[in-house]
Amino acid sequence: MSAEESRPLLGSRQASEQWLLPAESCPVRDAYLSKVQNRKLYLATFAAVLGPLSFGFVLGYSSPAIPDLKKISDPKLRLDTNEASWFGSVVTLGAAAGGILGGYMVDKVGRKLSLMLCSIPYISGFTIIISAQNVCMLYFGRILTGLASGVTSLVVPVYISEISHSKVRGALGSCVQLMVVTGILGAYAAGMALRWRWLAVLCSFPPCIMLMFMAFMPETPRFLLTQNKRLEAMAALQFLRGSEVNHEWELRQIETKVEEQHGLNIAEFKNPSIYKPLFIGMALMFFQQVTGINAIMFYAETIFEEANFKDSRMASVVVGSIQVFFTAVAALTIDKTGRKVLLSISGFIMAISTAAFGLYCKMIFPSPSNSSHPDLLTTPVSVGSENNLAWLAVASLGLFITGFALGWGPIPWLVMSEIFPLKARGISSAACVLTNWFMAFLITKEFHDLTGFLTSYGTFWLFSAFCILNIIFTVLYVPETKGRTLEEIEAHF
Template sequence: MPEKRDFATLFQGTSPQLIAVLTGTLVAISDGMHYGWTAPVIPILLNEQTRPFETTLHECEWLESALMIGAFCGLPTTIYFVDRIGRKYSMLLASAVTFVVWIVIGVAKNMTYLYAARFFAGMAGDMAFVAAPMYIAEIAHPKIRGFLSSIIYLMMLIGILFVYAIAPFVPYYVPSIVGGALALIELVTFAFMPESPYYLIFRNLNDEARASLGKLRKYDRSDEVEKEFEDICQAVRRQKTEKGRPQDLILIPSNRKAILIMTVLNGSQHLSSISVLLMNLHLILNEAGSVYIETSYAAIIFAALMFIAATTASMILDRCGRKVLLTISALLTGTSLLVIAIYFNLMAAGHDVKSISWLPIVSVMCYAAVFKFGLGIVPIVVTAEIFPTKMKAIGMTLADSMYVLFAIISLELYAWLHDAYGNHVPFYLFSACCYLTALFTIFVIPETKGKTLEEIQMLLKGHDKEVSVHLPKYAGEIYG
């Protein structure tokens, strides 16, 4: 019973923040549909009975690249818009572009339309996954910031599950209707949500910031809003004294540490093989000789397990802490990949593995659960927390570019090692990367659970004593 009261207390007075985050991340479902769209749709495009126009396998293979290229090309505009028009309106802009993209995909008459649509989908996804984590980190109460920051990733997983479950069984244009509807709902609902108080204060719009904070918090007294408003003002004033040039990501020690953490965490996500498995799951299971379940249904179960695990992690992220979940997840993910590597190694050595042909599919499903329990969700939460306000746009955009870059590296590395040495070698490498990530988490990454953004900056600067002395009351209500 005490645990239930603690859980209720944790979310007490946070409904305005929950509504803002839920309405602001609907486009992430649509972006997840874009990410997983090629897997079930390419067979439709190549099937003479179902394809909307004539195309080839080589042309279809460029659809995934078009999404990644769009994400890279969107980096400069993302940096500009999140600081120029704000977090909220950048998220709305991403929703508007996504809505148009789905219309183009649904009515496309040839591959040129799809290439253009995928390119702009990459740009919109880039902006959404930079602006939304910034917005969430800046509006969230410290006691639930981890949970709220994880919602955007849960939304993306819902999108992947949607497109896996819908696209193979309906006409080509139906996923476009679903994705476009989600983007339109965000445009209508999120327009009424408040802008980030941090951003408004940074732009010297103090009255608007005070009003925004009042809408986001359910304090009993106005002086409590004023107290938090003054704390944010003090944090922004201090951070404004730090230069906001790109080179300051390297010149300032705390920013340097944030870059290191961000790079390792984004690298660890993909070097633990998530992109490889999402884009090659059918081929990997077929090569393993698993005959216990059809690959199309295995993909749906795989996505469902990821969503369940990520949802569970998001609910306990602010109770257990980032480091615990990340360490446990890295160790168990590494073990799942090690089992897969050993299985393929036995196959390559000529051993009869028919009696244990169930092992790869079980390991893959275990991977889906344990990866999303930490490695798949904690990095996006931590990355949104560790950059100061003035460097947040550059830092988050760089994090997004690292995410795309490591996705490409992992896919190319897998293809090369698989062709040159066999399927077991890349999985041994990915397993080792997971174990190294666990060590890095234990010794380098600070615990940010229950801390304000200002306190996290003090931790990165090494001011542990200052953090403990100046812990604001509203940040310590739950954690003491």
């Protein structure tokens, strides 16, 4: 923040946080929002979050499918350890490319059409996996579903943030992550009963339903106004807010900002209103991944299996259930507690839990004489020791998932959809999604190599250290956006 921006007006704290005054200080907006009918807004949100549900099935698919594919009799399809790590992580490369593609599509063809189009690679990818005759087909199917996931992870938060109003934007934005973890849990649970081909059949249903639902939902008013479609924007607001409010008032609030927008060029990245939110958004995505969440979720079943748990698939379902429950808790409380509080609590819980899991690994798995040993997670000291300390592994991983679900799961995606100016929303969101998925690829692909280099306990202690850095970053840099309109957040930067 510049010296001018931080110069005291009513005292330094009041000056720096004037924009954070409660929404109740705006009686006109309060009166407007009191008459809003949210039923169709919730319907549009439900249609959009079928995309993240599909995305969750993609992420969760690898955990039950990898053990199946390692044991399959067909040598052309059987995965060895290296191929299994590629099968789990190659989806993130497709998602990184999808983030770039989504950043282009969301500004060119719109939020609604981008979401509808991404159902094509979802369905095509799972169809290729279902009909796979060799490992390359499995990889290609995973890349396509990853591409669709990347587009989804960018477009859906933007769509929801632009159709929502300030009173419910936090809760509805958190539904993105809620549906992702619901999809992961669905894949885990279905994987207990279905083999990998039939599981892929099941995973192909949500994107089909999304395509049908989204066809009847409106485009966002903000995008329509950028296309000079004022009548369509008014119709969209009438659909989303009901018939009892003065739609013209909200339309004018949006229109004022849209009229100030102009084409984005490279020189404008020197403007604090562009580079500050971009830095915050990319940093949030980086820190989300270096907590180790995707390594744990991609290999959840494998981790439990190699730690000699009797029912590794059930353990994965329990982990997924915890994540769904506490993500729902975050969605219900985020508009009351605020983003920064939940992020800080979340980071603290994750730091404690990953440190505890590292301690479990330290006590159970022997330190190898060769630090490049690749199979640290496969050599328990003894079955008896493992059984005595199994509670520590379950408790620490369960606590980690709880912490992640409360803050660092849903909130980075929500904040990303809130802080960027309209003219930079596509390219800035693409940069954030690319950062997220590139880091996800590095963490998931190199997880086993990292445990070989640092030992298993050293790897989880490294994750714990990053969780502490998450808290510091949140306190110092992340703005509180609770109760603010998108236009007010943009004005702040």
